[in-house]
Amino acid sequence: MTRRAMIRGVGHCLPERIVPNSYFEGLLDTSDEWIRTRSGIERRHFAAEGQTTSDLAAEAARAALADAGLRPDDIDAIVVATSTPDLTFPSCATMVQAQLGMTRGFAYDIQAVCAGFIFALTNANGLILSGQAERVLVIGAETFSRIMDWTDRATCVLFGDGAGALVLEAAEGTGTVADRGILASDLNSDGRYKDILYVDGGVSGTQTTGHLRMQGKEVFRHAVEKLAQTAQTSLGKLGLTGADIDxxxxxxxxxxxxxxxAKKLDVPMERVIVTVQDHGNTSAASIPLALSVGKAEGKITPGDLIVAEAIGGGLAWGSAIIRW
Known part of the structure; x- marks a missing residue:
């Protein structure tokens, strides 16, 4: 038998405030059509005043626990992927732990920007495979609205706030691709590309929060190639191709x-979960958010083979193959 990390539950949280593209027409030289054409985004959610990343993360965690039929103290560890924590320290994950009333186990953050959830998921998988934990809450949560430059129309229209969470649980499998759970993953980074996507502030460098800066054309150029490549690498570890993907x-x-x-992987758009039109770019939250929405809409069902992939500042990128 082979030990696997299986998805037991999923959930998400979105702030109540919905911000349509038209909101930006009064602030910037932009339009709903301009934003839709270049990004596909129609609306996004912004956190309320006083609402923090850990608040969103904790609510998503509660939803995932409810979906799994578990209590907080059934969890051994919490791993939160975020680039917008409440404080420099302690970790957002420990704040979630406190909000959930979880009095055992351990909690910590991972920071790989938009690729953060893939890095956190792979890390949590390792905790389970090593026997360090039996159940892990893996959360992606962001409040990117707090690091926007509202005069930069190339970036501030793209991002939104939100959180998504998965409960991973140890299970026994056969060691084949038919097993449920995380089957393979691939992680990468290349720090030479720091200047094409970064925040121009930080504790050590400027003692300020800073704003997000992005060279959009350069990021786009790297994104398609690297995302397809990492997905193919993960699939190749299992002897699979795009034709095997649900x-x-x-x-x-x-x-x-x-x-x-999707085109590079030869997968039709009918087999791609797309939520960007409703949420914008929620960075590390976007994949678990999309998984939760995909399940809620009845698209993702038990036994489905899923490829999750992401790229973010660093550059950092990666993928995971999951049997739901």
Whole structure:
């Protein structure tokens, strides 16, 4: 028998405030058509004043626990992927732990920007495979609205706030691709590309929060190639191809990137979960958010083979193959 990390539950949280593209027409030289054409985004959610990343993460965690039929103290560890924590320290994950009333186990954050959830999922998988944990809450949560430059129309219209969570649980499998759970993953980074996507502030460098800066054309150029490559690498570890995929659940950054990646994998858009139109780019939250929505809409069902892939600042990118 082979030990696997199986998905037991999923959930998400979106702030109540919905911000349509038309909101930006009064602030910037832009339009609903301009934003839709370049990104596919129609609306996004912004956190309320005083609502933090850990608040969103905790609510998504509660939804995932309810879906799994578990209590907080059934969980051994919490791993939160975020680039927008409440404080420099302690970790957002420990704040979630406190909000859930979880009095055992351990909690910590992972930061790989938009690729953060894939890195966190792979890390949590390792905790389970090593026997360090039996059940792990894996959360992606962001409040990117707090690091936007509202005078930069190329970036501030693209991002939104939200959180998504999965409960991973140890299970026994046969060691074949028919097993449920995380079957393979691939992680990458290349720090030479830091300057094409970064935040121009930080504790050590400027002692400020800073704003997001992005060279959109350069990011796009890297994204399609690297996302397709990492997905193919993960599939190759299992002897699979795009034809074996039931669903691609991509990082929801830009509809053109999503379509370009699907084309390279030879997967029709009918088999791609797309939420970017409703949520914008929620960074590390986008994949678990899309998984939760995909399940809620009845698209993702038990036994489906899923490819999740993401790229973010660093550059950092990766993928995971999951049997639902």
């Amino acid at each position: 669903w691609i659940v991509p990082h929801q950054a830009n509809l053109r990137i999503i379509k370009g990646t």
